[in-house]
Amino acid sequence: MRSSHPRSAAVAAVVATALATGLLAGSAGAAETDAAAGSIRIHDIQGTTRVSPLVGKQVTDVEGIVTGVRTYGSKGFWIQDPDADDDAATSEGVFVFTSSAPTVAVGDAVKVSGLVGEYVPGGLNSGNQSITQISKPTVTVVSSGNALPAPTPINEYTVPAEYAPAGDPAAGGSINGLTLDPARYALDHYESLEGMNVAIGTSRVVGATDPHAELWVTVKGWENNTRRGGTLYGSYESQNTGRLQIQQLAPLAQQPFPVANVGDRLTGTTEGPLDFNQFGGYTLVARTLGTVQSKNLEREKTKPQAEGELAVATYNVENLDPTDPQEKFDALAKAVVENLASPDILALEEIQDDNGAKNDGTVSAGQTLTKFTAAIAAAGGPAYQWRSVDPANNKDGGEPGGNIRQVFLFNPARVSFIDRAAGDATTATGVTQEQGKAALTHSPGRIDPANPAWADSRKPLAGEFVFRGRTVFVIANHFGSKGGDESLTSHHQPPVRSSEAKRLLQAQAVNGFVKQLLAADKNANVIALGDINDFEFSATTKALTDGGALFPAITALPKSERYSYVFQGNSQVLDQILTSPAIKKFAYDSVHINAEFADQNSDHDPQVLRFRP
Known part of the structure; x- marks a missing residue:
């Protein structure tokens, strides 16, 4: 299946290139400073903007609970700090890029040391946002079978109605350097949850299952509805903030992905880490996937033309x-x-x-x-x-x-x-x-x-x-x-x-x-x-x-x-x-x-x- 675009093994080189081109902000001295062991938390790595304040630096013994393991495509795992700070702009989750199949399991408490980087799915010229990650990791499992941090709900009440802030003209229209305002902007809200364990409830399908085993839902059932159950893009200002792509963590060989059409319902709870990928932006990579309830959408037939038409x-x-x-x-x-x-x-x-x-x-x-x-x-x-x-x-x-x-x-x-x-x-x-x-x-x-x-x-x-x-x-x-x-x-x-x-x-x-x-x-x-x-x-x-x-x-x-x-x-x-x-x-x-x-x-x-x- 197509997931997040496979990350280059040379993550450090990607970070260095990004810094050199000015696309991403951060220390130019990649890997030159080691953070004190145990002093850096995940929210320190994520920071209050889209780019980590520690990009290019080594961090040591970053603690978290494993909330998802991906063994295909971009291999790695997500960790989350159960002891959150009081700043809504800082995410408590982060992706650990291993490049090979991870050896940890969901529920493991781990300490991770490695290089903080910003990976841009699709490349620096794609315009895509970056993913904050730890690469070249050394991982220590402290304990197993721990309870996961409670998922943060994503629903019509939590996602703001305004889509995104205007880009900074001094930065070429980029929003990378702007402080996140997750209570005002939908993209900031999703970014503030990057890498965290999130959940949606029953949601309407607005993009049918595709050949890459992914579908789209909306958590806002009233937002720009079409007559047949979709979400209408009727202007450049109608981005539809409730849209979210759904993938799954389980390989298709182990668990087939459900088939859904527009207007169907993804019922129950869908829960897992919030990722960002080249092909859909913010994506809930489901550890637990809801069940599709068909609404039996039918293909339309037009009216035949009259004799004189x-x-x-x-x-x-x-x-x-x-x-x-x-x-x-x-x-x-x-x-x-x-x-x-x-x-x-x-x-x-x-x-x-x-x-x-x-x-x-x-x-x-x-x-x-x-x-x-x-x-x-x-x-x-x-x-x-x-x-x-x-x-x-x-x-x-x-x-x-x-x-x-x-x-x-x-x-x-x-x-x-x-x-x-x-x-x-x-x-x-x-x-x-x-x-x-x-x-x-x-x-x-x-x-x-x-x-x-x-x-x-x-x-x-x-x-x-x-x-x-x-x-x-x-x-x-x-x-x-x-x-x-x-x-x-x-x-x-x-x-x-x-x-x-x-x-x-x-x-x-x-x-x-x-x-x-x-x-x-x-x-x-x-x-x-x-x-x-x-x-x-x-x-x-x-x-x-x-x-x-x-x-x-x-x-x-x-x-x-x-x-x-x-x-x-x-x-x-x-x-x-x-x-x-x-x-x-x-x-x-x-x-x-x-x-x-x-x-x-x-x-x-x-x-x-x-x-x-």
Whole structure:
């Protein structure tokens, strides 16, 4: 299972690097001073900020009770001082990094000597907070079978409503050097419990069990609820303070991790040390794990389009290629037919080439699409045709060798595709006029593929369709990913979202193209859709909608239904359909069939829009 990112054996080198770069504060004389034996307690090591005042120093005979032992991943154990001080900002627990399987047991009273360090999961450039730890330890077991320190409860009454303090401008926006205020800020509250034995009671699952044996709960049952039991991330200020990741201490070979969907309950008491890791921030690593109570969440089905309605959908099918098992093709096809009601036009993202991630220069995806459309027909769906433009090899990002691209599927019994001098990977489609109406110069064609905004990213695919005599322009998008952005638990507050710069340029390019279409025909039916990889309240979406060229249709839904993806327990928007002003009336549906479930065919929920052109 994936736990905290494995710590480097050279912890001292990590500490020295951190000190040298100024990321962490502390003594520059690593290991130069030995604390007097028995005089240093755990709360002295933790201090009142996120960085130990003793970082880089040797400590001797630090006393504590073992509260958790981890024999996989980052091997080590947690100790806690049962004799707490009276300062709420200082944690009484700390992780002892052993690098090999620890020889202590829960309940042992120990004395630990070693080097105090600050380990940053994911590396110094990740923006992650650090974990205070003792490394290269010498451990003496004083006694065994001792009672554990009573767990500190984490619940709706103990976790503050405000998420984090603003970072110190003098420290580049970092909160590392700020004195913790655990009664005011949620992140400070969790940090003040780092390494301690904590417990939660019955809590709602807001992030389904993932392949790495972890799930997310909220201890605040009322915080920004979605209609189906999740927690909504509806603004940059809605971080949702009650979210907490749950893992377990027992290896999976000894104890399977429970399977849970969003809306289920983790009942009873879940208790164990509070860790911090690269993939989820603050994490309760359960020594005692509650029981999952299913709420039997069902996958949604959208309403079929009426005879005079055009149904347009978008679906990220997560790196689909012919080497995937037939079961994946069949499951995705069944979803298209049964859950999406066989939309007339379906824009697909992440269709890979004919041999998937094999990096041999193959760029065609005909085999992938033949296999998928055959599966749809076998599931009772229409005989979809497709249009796309093959990318240049390894120029569109994604998995190396996979050559992902957007593809249009369309039902020829309901809608026609207007083929106009199909473009290639590097040829831009443009806008012209025919009999006073807008038209594309290349259909299918790519929008401005030479624009630096699309470097190592998927170029938008534009196509011209006709439904019941009316022309509809569809632009399928897959904007740059959020890879490289700092997490909500970053030591920078607000976190650095570096990926936004590229998506902003991409949105401006698409917006400019839509404006060209509207300049040729102000009443043109234009739909821009796909995996936008950004929120409905983001600068990306604002750029897409600039000048009223497009409207983010998902905002027509009640707030509790505005999401297509679940990340770290936050239900959020990544997939969107946007409409031009001529499309005044429509029905919109974010069809929740994947993101909330442990059993997923993709990590995205598809979106469907129905309207009468």
